[in-house]
Structure formats: structure tokens, C-alpha cells
Amino acid sequence: MRRIALLSVALISLVAVANAATRPRYGGTLRVAIQSAPTTFELNSATTPTDYWDMTRMLALVGDTLVNVDALDRPLPALALAWRSDSSARRWEFTLRPGINFHDGSAASAPAIAQILGALHPEWTVRSAGDSLIIETDAPHPSLLAELALPRNLILTRNSSGIPSGTGPFRIVEFEPGKLLKLVASDGYWGGRPFIDTLEIDFGESLRAQALSLELSRADLVEATPQSPSSSSRIRTSLPVELMALVFAPNSKADIHLREALALSIDRKPIQSVLFKGAAEPTDSILPNWMSGYSAAFSTRPNLVRAKTLLADSRPSSLLLSYDPRDPRAQLIAERMALNARDVGITVQVSLSGSADIQLLRVALPSPDAVLSLREAARQLVLPQPSLQGNSVEDLYQAERGLLDGKNVIPLFHLPLAGAVGPRVRGWAPDQLGGWNLPDSWLEDSRLAESRQEDSR
């Protein structure tokens, strides 16, 4: 599976290269539409994966982390040019990129960064040593680089209004809470000035409205429903970075047999092929296979006979299933679950009102680091934090098994993120973890873009 993932990365890179073959040009305003409508720039306020991804994408335009990681969990330099740790992985030393300033003009020096990180992680000891930054942890932290690459560890300062200021390729010039964010290219960006002058991000646009805006050229970049890779050349799909799962409420009246019977009744394949148009990965594990490598060990095949046998010992009851109404696919998926459940004799009512026994949830898997994502998923699923005995894949597998043994969660699908761009956007190469990666994109002249569009038809 990992080979397949790498092959996909290579193919997408080739497409990006092909698109970038046209000579870049500076200037223009890129119009973006997103579903969420944030009123602050706090990641904690993101209540759904969509909100989370939208916020991380916007903050990533403004700020940088010390390091980045790629889809293979390999660290890449960002604000830190180099790093090293001791053998116990408790002490890490980062050599910072020199001469970097925040958008407000202040220096992104080691002491300033140490102060920001120290505030974000009081459990660490963060200090500067000349141009270097030293992070010390009480326990060995082999995933520190992946942790630092998470959006929550973006090096940002905030003004009195809470508007973030970072070292990223764009800086914020206008923010209308819940409506609009306007950014302009940062001329002093350490990675080189972006080709695009201005970014205008409209908030609160539904997927349908976004698709319409893209079709009418009122938007250049929109979110999209994940499609199979061959469905459209203008849609980019990430690796599966979300988990869709059924989560039982703590006070649910479903006993362990009923939960297991429900899990065994679900036929994921038709949902994957029809509702997700092949873009989702059926799963019974929390972590996607590209991340863990063992997802196939969790069977996703329905077993109606076994489910009915389990139900023989279970008390019949009607369960209430709720879903995220902002997710256009969620209702249909939930109703399909109810239909599957009915086949084994479980009554599931799909409703947004009342005290739900089960929720159809999506949770973000924010890091390519399996341990970090498992911990983050457990936190979002209100599961106990996994207990890892070591750093091996077996330890990770056992930890994940441990989380799922209680049948409080029924993993269903791993979902990718997708975005679509209009015809005048060139050189767009989103990263495989769902980031927009806009600094290298440029806007083609509109007349040329229309001409290209006519040719493509």
C-alpha cells in the first residue's frame, strides 16, 4: 500500500510539473471560496474537520512552522534550517533561518520563537542559544519534528485584535469575521515572493455554491468533493487524511453485542463506490493504510450472519443516528447505515434532533506521523489516549486495537481532501496532506485562460 501511495505522489507531481510548464507571471488576485466561516484565527475553535482544514490552510499562508514534514513523514526545513537531537530524543537543537522578520516587522529571532513555542508547550523547556533554539522534554520525544510541523505549532504573533502575523508567503490585510479574508503577497518571504499579488477568501460558501462559483469563474480555487483521480484534471485530491466513523455516545443504550452487530452489518463497498465515487477507502481502523501500513488487517467485510447471531443475545432497541448537516454526503451515508442495520434487525433512525445514540463523524488526521495522528484521532473521538509500549508498528497496531476493542467507534472510511481550481490558475501543486501550497501558483491572463478553456472543450 505504501508503494501505491508513493506512486500516486509521483503521478500528481508529474501533473503539477506539466501545468507549471507555462511560464509563471506575477500579479492578480486569486479568489478562493471555503465552507467554513471563522470569526477568529484560533485553531481550537474549529469544530469540524472542514473548519480545521480551512483554518490550517489559511494560517499556513500567513505563518511557518519550524519544520515541515512530507507525506512520508520526512522532515523538511522551514524556519529551522537544521536540527539534531541527542540519543534519548529528549533534547533537540534547531538552527534557525537567519534574517527572518514577522509581517509586522519584528524579528523572528530565536528568543521570539522560543517565547512563542514555550507558550504553546508549557510542558517543554524552550530556550534560545544564539541563533539556535533548544527544546527539551521530560520524556523521549521521537516525533517532535512531526509535532512541530503541525499547524498548531505555527510561529505566529498576534496583534491586539487577534490577527495573526507570521513569516509566511502572505500577510493579512483585511478580515471580516465570518465573511472574508484578504491577504497580499509578502515581498520578504524567505521562500521567494509569491506570484499572486492578492488572495481573497470568501467564507461560508457551500460546496454546491463553490462549484457554481468555479463554473462561473467567480472563484479560482474551491473545495471539492473527493473524486477518483481520473475524474477531472482540475481537481486535486490529497491522501486520505480524515476518518469517517460511527461514534457511540457515552450514554448510548447499545450494548457491546449490538455495537458489534451494527459494525458487521455495514457494507462499505457500495458507499465507497457510489457515494464517494471511489475516492474513499473503506476501513475498520483509525489510521489509514498509507500512514500505518497495517490497515488491511482490519476487516471491512460485512457479516450479516454473525451480526444476527450477536443480536440474538442483545436487547432490541431503536438507535438514533445523527450526522453533520453541513456535510452534503453525511445524510445519505447515515441513511445507508440505517438501511444496512435494518437488514440484520437493528432499527436505526436517522435524525438531527433528539439525543443521538450514534454520531456519524469525520475527524482530521493532521499528521503523517502515525502516532501523532492516532493520539489526535483518539482525542477527537473522545477515546482514551493510546498506550504505546514502543515505537514499532506492532506497538502502534496493539495501541489502535486497544482503542477499538470497546466498540465505541466503528471506523468506516478514510477520506481525502480535494480542491478544484479554475482555468486561469497555473502551477497549482497542493501538497498530499491537503495544504493549498499557493506560493508557487500563478494566474494566467484571463483571455488566454478563456482560450485554453475553449480548446479543452
Add this chain to the structure above:
Amino acid sequence: MSFRQKLLFLFVATVLVCVAVMSLSVYSTMRHSFELANQDRANSVAAQFRSEFQQRGDAVERKVEAVASSDTVQRIAVDVNRGSPDSSSYVTEAHPLAAQHQLDFLELVDANGVILSSSQWPAKFGYSEPSASSATGPSGPFLKREELPSGPALGLFAIRAVHVGEQPLFVMGGERLDQGFLSTLDIPTGTRVLLYQNLDAKWNPQNLLDLNGPAAGADRVEPLIEKVRSTGREAQAPIYWTPDFADAEFFHAIPLSGPNHQLMGVLLVGSSRRPLIELERRIVSTAMLVGGLGIVMAVLASLWFAARVTRPVVSLAEAARRVAAGDLSARVEVESHDELGELAASFNRMTEDLLQQKDRAVQAERVAAWRELARRLAHELKNPLFPLQVTVENLLRAKKKSPEMFEEVFHEGTTTLLAEINNLKNIIARFSEFSKMPQPQQRPTEMNDVVQSVLMVFQAQLHENARIEVHTDLAANLPEISADPDLVHRALSNLILNAIDAMPNGGELTVRTAAVRAGESGDRVAISVSDTGSGLTPEECARLFTPYYTTKQHGTGLGLAIVQSVVSDHGGKISVESTKEKGTTFRIELPV
């Protein structure tokens, strides 16, 4: 109860019975007619709904036909025949098609009976739909149970197969049979339609729908629906929702069957009984009013007729009472020539005869009385006259034959003459006294005092005759009466004198007084005088108070007549009880 009341009662009862019988007959006939009319109306409405139902089925067929002819369905049919169609492209196709053609249910089903797209349950893609795959050609509308996320529902379906290649694509669409369906039916005024969705094995009141959802009072309809469920045939019955019959409805239950004749639902077409009941009530109230007036008029007529019929009888009864009371002059007016007139005439003749007989009897009695008076006078006067005649003859004989003894004879003779003349005076005085009975001068009188004063008068005479023993039994606390004590004294004296005369050989004389209370004629005081003499015969008792009648050799026969006269003047009464050889008791009762 008088004859008139009886006659009136008879007339009224006859009228009431006639009116009741007629009313019941009319009411029964009217109700039967109304029931038939109501039933005919319900049948007519039910037939209308059958037609409406068929039309709705035809409409569903046309809609499904239109869906099958749409470009979208044709495109999908082409895709299906190309092999390996992209099912994900069809999942959401059914819903807009259903909305566009106003269908509640629409499913696109492939040749294998697998649902490609479902409007009513989009998540149902990939599931099989046996009803569609079993359809071999165009079929009429049919009822079908459809599973929905919210539970089972009942629908009116039609199927069309789209053939654009070897693999047909089935379009199965329908309309939901629920309250929404009912609301689209053309319902006549006064008619209500209920639908029972036979979705459960057992009766479920929640499955009975009216225009607003689950119908209230479903349990009352349960027997009718259960009858249809058990027989599968139409049934009808009135349903009484409340004790008021006007709230009742006559329901015609029509079974709605599916393709395999299984009962899918029951359509209940109800006609309100209110118009007929109200008409019936108006008729009944009018009839009652008219009947009541008729009864009143009949009663009045009966009163008049009974009065007219019974008036001669009443006159006859009144005249008879007067005759019984002694008024023989009573006559009845003869007003008709029928039997009653003849009866009245006969009565009049009878009273005239009685009057004549009475006059003759009175005349005879008067003659008898005069004869008795003459006899008594002759008897009374003869006795003293004979000594007078003998004395005068002795005087004449002595003067002529013995002058020497004339002086002596003259002296004896004059003595005798004076004595007899005095005797004649006494006789004449008693007759005179009887004719001059004074009117009583009444005042409060203690009767015990009067009794004792009388006994005091006779004390010497009773003492002389020591063989008569006197007993008194005078009641204490005797009330005073209003009486003339002298006259009462005189009456009691006569009774005691008679008692003494009745006991020449001695005996017992008893005088009693007593209070007689709470009689019909008011409180009275009773005085009885009893002797133990020879007694009287009943015949003697009957004539005892007749004037001049006496059982004594030297009586005038006026004593007891005087007693009766005194008692009568005081408003009292006198009676006598006597047993031969044992004695006689006279009892006087005087009002207080």
C-alpha cells in the same frame, strides 16, 4: 273516579294510543327511508371514490410514463446497456425526476432488479426491488408497501420498462397513500375519507389516517376495518363517535388490494348522518308539536264530548241523590231522544209516581193520625164521660126516687163530677202542651247537673218504689253543651218516667253520660237511660216516637214524641235499643 273522568280518560287514552301508534309507524318508516337514503348516498360516494381512485392510478401511470420518456431516464437506459455503468452517477437522479413529475416514489431499477436510484430512500441503491424485475410489460396501477427511513408506507405505484437495448431499465413510481393523498381527493361536502394503511400484522390505530394525520377515535372504526381485513370484502356500518347520533357517520369500507390480492389498505368513505338526523329531528319535532296540539285538542274535544255525554247522567245522578234525600220534586231535563233521554223521562215518571205515592201515603198517614187522634180523644174523653154520665144519671135517679138520699148522692156526685172534669182538663192540657212545644233557649249547660236534678225530682217517687234500684254512671270532665236545660230536663223526665212505668215489679234504672269525641258530626255528649223492664218488640221500637202511640194503658203517646222533638230542636239524635224481657235503653246524643 266519576263517569265523566272515566269517559275522559278513555277518550284521551284512545287518542294517545292512536297518536303513538301512528307516530311510531311514521317514525319507523321515516327512519327506514332515511337509512336507505343514507346508505344510497354512501354507496354513491364510495362509487365516486372508486372512480377517483382509478383516475389517480391512471394519473400515476401517466407520470411514470412521462418519467420513462424523459431524457435522463433514456440516457441512463443507454448507459445500462453499455455495460458497467457508473452507479454513482445515478444515485441522485431519481429525486429531481420525482419532484419534477410530482411523484412521491420513484426508483430506477436495472434488469436484475437492483435499484440504481431511489427518490424516497436514496441510500437504497444497490438493493433489489423484486416488484420491478417481475414486471414483464405495462401493468396497471397497483398498491405496494414501501419501506422508508421513517417506516413503512403505502403507495399507489405503476411500472414502466424502458427498452433501448437488451437490458431494460424499469421505472417504478408512485404516490404515497397518506393524509396528503386524501387531501387531494375531491371530497363532497358532508363526506369524510379515512385511510387505514394495512402495514402491520395487527390492528394499529396509528395507521388510520384522516386529512390531518392519525385519525382520532380510531378504535371505534376498528371492528369495521377488522371485518374487511378478515373477509377482504367491502363492508359498511354506521360509526357513532359520540352519544349524539347526529355526530355519527355511515362508513363504506373499501379494501385496497395489492398485486397478489393481499390487503394493503382500507379506504373508508364516511357520510355524515347529521343532515339526515337533523331533518329527522325537525320532522320529529314538528310531528311532536302537531301531535301535541292534536292531543290537546283531542283532550279538549274529549272534555266537551264527555261533558255532553255525561251531562244527562250527571243530572240523573243529582236528581237521584235528591230523591234519595227525600226531595221527590227532583226532575231531569230531557234533552235528547236517545236512550239517555228515555232514561231521563223514565226517571221523571218514576219520581212523579213516587211523589204521588208519597202524597197518598201522607194523606193516608194523616187520615190514620186523625183517626188515631180521634180514637185517642174518644178513648180519653170516653173514660171520664162515662162516670159523668153515670153520676148525672145517679143524681137524677136519686132526686126522683130517693130525695132523702139526694143530698148525699149529690155530694158524692158533685165530687165525682169535679174529679172527672178535672181529669178532662188534664187531658186537654197535655194535648195543648204538645201543641205548644216552646223553642229551646240554649245556653251553656252541664249535662251531669241536668241528670242529677232530674234524678233529684224523681228521688221521692223512686224511694216509694223501693224495688227499683238506681245506678248512675256520669262521666267526669264532660264538656259543656249549648242546650236549653229546662227542655232537656223535661225530656229526661219523660224517659225516667217511662222507665219507672216499664218496671212495675221493680228493676234497675241506670243513667249514664259520656263524651263522644271526633265523630263526623263533631264532639257530642251522650245520655242513656236504661231499664230492666219487659222490653219492646222491634215493631214497637219502630213506632215508638210516633205521636199518640203508646204501649201503656193510660198513656197519651206524647211523651217520647216530646222527647224526640226536644232532641231534634237541639240538633241531636235519639235511638232506642231494646231486648224483649231484658230491658230498654234510650240514648240521646247532643252536640257540644
